[in-house]
Amino acid sequence: MVVTVGRQLLLTAASALPRAEHPGAVERVITKLNGHAFESHSPRQWDEARFPAEPRSVRAARKFAGHLVAEPSERENVELMVSELATNAMLYAEDVFSVRISPRPRLRVEVRDASDALPMLRVTNSESPGGRGLQIVNQLAANWGVERLTSGKVVWFEL
DSSP states (O other), X not given: OEEEETTTEEEEOSOOOOOTTSTTOOOEEEEEETTEEEEEEOOOSOEEEEEESSXXXXXXXXXXXXXHOOOHHHHHHXXXXXXXXXXXXXXXXXXXXXXXXXXXXXXXXXEEESOOOOOOOOOOOTTOSSOOHHHHHHHHOSEEEEEEOSSSEEEEEEX
């Protein structure tokens, strides 16, 4: 299913993951996302949304991811990590970036963009204005990594 959100924003939701309280049930979910409706159906393995490389997309990506995390104790960390990775993608992507989420076998989130520039885990100090995104992911995720694609890269993390 494809929903247009905002100016040229293409939101592709393959399906929403079954919520923990209704495993296996097909549910219809409509959530307000930046003033626009987001709709999805379950139960498929991956959910994906594409966002334009602009600042307002970071919030939309964070809300998309948070909506799909069934476990409340994981939601805040997922939203924080997606926000950090989406910010990097927004800064380096040429036009769009995407966020993909799968719950099995463990929760995995991927942020893809067309840039060939690979992110680096930086050493920062209290005076550094940035460079903490991957440090946050490194601290909160069980696993994380970067994979080169034919065009661009995917930065992923698992809980």
